[in-house]
Amino acid sequence: MKFNDAVFGIFLIVFAIAEIIYTRTFPALHGQRFGASDFPVLIGVGLIICGCLLVVSGYKQRTASSPIEEAISKESNLLTIAGWREKPRSVINFFVVILSILFYIFFVDTLGFVITAFSILLVLFLRLQNGVVASFIAALFMTGVSKLLFGVWLLVPLPIGPLGF
């Protein structure tokens, strides 16, 4: 997933302006000219300068003149996802990983660690083209190992589900 530099540049400029405006709500130190907003403002100014330079660099990539530059410019569309279109399985896997983490965030407290981790592992092993039996055994094994290592050995209070583990 490649973006043109100008897209990053514009995003950084907008982000930095919003950040600087927000820092105006920070108080100054008592009796001083300095305060909590100074450093974030400096960062924001830096981001605006870098953002402007990225916009210029992105614009240059798109207005190519020589054949070599043209070849580069083809790679410099605002968003390049061409590589992704050729491999739908990989794209699905990418989002399955993100969704698995979100599933953990939203359901681990309700379902408990063991059920959540086992479900995530089983889905991922299967999505990555491992055999059904191998995926089941590997998911069970890894759930057990992580529960033992963190839950039992390191005493991390991993959430307990409706089944009591």
Place this chain on the structure above:
Amino acid sequence: MDAFIGGLSLIFDPYVLMVMVGAAAFGLVVGSIPGLTATMATALLIPVTFFMDPVPAIAAIVTTVATAIFAGDIPGALLRIPGTPASAAYCDEAFAMTRKGKAQLALGVGLTTSIIGGLIGAVVLMMATSALAEFAFKFSSYEYFWLACLGLSSAVVVSSGSTLKGFVSLLIGLFIATIGIDLISGHPRFTFGSTEMLSGVSFIPAMIGMFAISEVLRFVAAKNNSRPKVPVQSLTNLFKGVGGVLFKYKFNVFRGSSIGAVTGVLPGAGADIAAWVSYGVSKRTSKEKEKYGTGHVEGLVDAGSANNAGLAGAWVPALVFGIPGDSVTAIAIGVLYMKGMNPGPMIFQENPQLLNAVFIAFFVANLLLLPLGYLAIRLSSQLLKIPSRMLMPAILIFCLVGSFAITNSVFGVVIMLAMGVLAYIMEENGFPIAPTILGIVLGAMLEEMFLSSMIKADGELLAFFSRPISATLGVLTILIWLIPLIKMLRKKVAKPQLQ
């Protein structure tokens, strides 16, 4: 001397030694599997070190990285895929040796030069830190401010790819560091009412996200992850011929180690850059330049010793000034802060045993490399058969539990996910990650030094140049800032001439 003996007793504790052997095995496995880096190994290790005392925690990090960097040579020589970026510089050379039937010699030389380089690096670390610590006591907030600027700026300039993108990466890291309660005014910043955000972006989940989750995402998004087959070659008599090579290229071993140690000291320039620089110097100064690339062992001797020496070098600024030399030492500094042990010159007075323990850990880790590295090479054909499609889900679950363990809530997992996606998008678009890490680690220190200097000087910017050391560091920093501008001007001048 008492401190040294104290350090020895800390490291030669059975529990610490057991942790080091476990960490070495972990580092060797992770390093030898292509796609899993030494930094990723460290990021995966820190949730476990979180529950340890400072000495075993630091010893585990030192051992994991030293062994992982060497193990990166194994798939480099056998499959032409560097196990870690630090082996990339001489991967082609080592593979060319394998094609000539000399895999045994390539790996034997790789192992011995890694150990020698690592030991020389440890000696440099010991000597340089003690000398610099005396000097560091004279530093005030102005010097620390410039030193942090110098470290961050050189991290940007030496990072791979565009300097502009390196600066953006650094500013992102510095911004992330401002999230949470401001230490000087006590005012919450960018927390948007969240109580969990008050303590800032939790460091360990952030590192796990940036180094491990981004790697998992990259793996699943890649079209082809298959590996070539391991060539069948005898690896039983690993040290046959190594003695002769080392004797012939003894100067190269010392040169590679010295270049590695010095490069490692530069913030942002870690083991991988040390190996590239050393391989380049070796090729340029060799009497047999034409043999490079055809399976010539000379470059391997230089670069193999440089990358392991670079690891110790990176700890010099980390221990003396609290300024990390690379991503791994950035993580180590984060671990030290979490243990309430702030790196800097005071650590030499307050905790000399710990400091000596770090030095000794480097020696022990490199000595452990001899038997364990030998074993890893012997088992390499089995290790390289472990498919990544079985490893990645396991890594993901360790990341989830590791991040959860730090905050004991899913908030750590939220940070891990956000930082993982951020790192993935950044790397896909050519933004280096190392400056962001350094920004996150050094942000608080930089701001504190900047504000306290401004308050002392009553806003007078010239005060930043009022002391001799701060003026020198300031001028050096400004010169580094000017490098990209000079490069740009030179390009502009060169362009019309070409036309």
